[in-house]
Amino acid sequence: KQEVTQIPAALSVPEGENLVLNCSFTDSAIYNLQWFRQDPGKGLTSLLLIQSSQREQTSGRLNASLDKSSGRSTLYIAASQPGDSATYLCAVRSSNDYKLSFGAGTTVTVRA
């Protein structure tokens, strides 16, 4: 069974600092990995999707890396802004099926 862990559970940084969020998974035979953002009481927004054959994906200030062999992914957010405050979840799809294994998330607070 795939286990996904996100550390730290919470993070508070001053505006302008770069954010580094970590995700680890136990089974390296993954199909893809997604990073999501969730605001309180709202749905999830997909930020980046990395296929198992890829090493990284970039979108604007966001960059996500994937190291399958070590079972790790890292989400980098450059020059953080108060609007980046949210919970960030990673989710792993272990094979060509529909089920995602979610981490518990990292709650980020960016202080103005």
Next chain:
Amino acid sequence: DTEVTQTPKHLVMGMTNKKSLKCEQHMGHRAMYWYKQKAKKPPELMFVYSYEKLSINESVPSRFSPECPNSSLLNLHLHALQPEDSALYLCASSQERAGSEKLFFGSGTQLSVL
């Protein structure tokens, strides 16, 4: 249109009520999902429909009954719920084509069972 629309946004119901949650997408996605999320926990998969056929049912109690009338619509019928069923119910969809498995979520229905 890259939205998944869920209605209602909030729902309060008694344990003897029957209600339905609705979800709609117009992105041409052929897979649709129901997730349940308790506060400060990750979403848990309940049901998956692929090409309007139920393909995954994660041993959810029968008081939850999904329905997929067509490729754009997904309903979740609720009957005789318990207070512990109070949660955020999320609908999602995806294009089930290799390389295009990004999941799009609706904003959810916050359900309270009294």
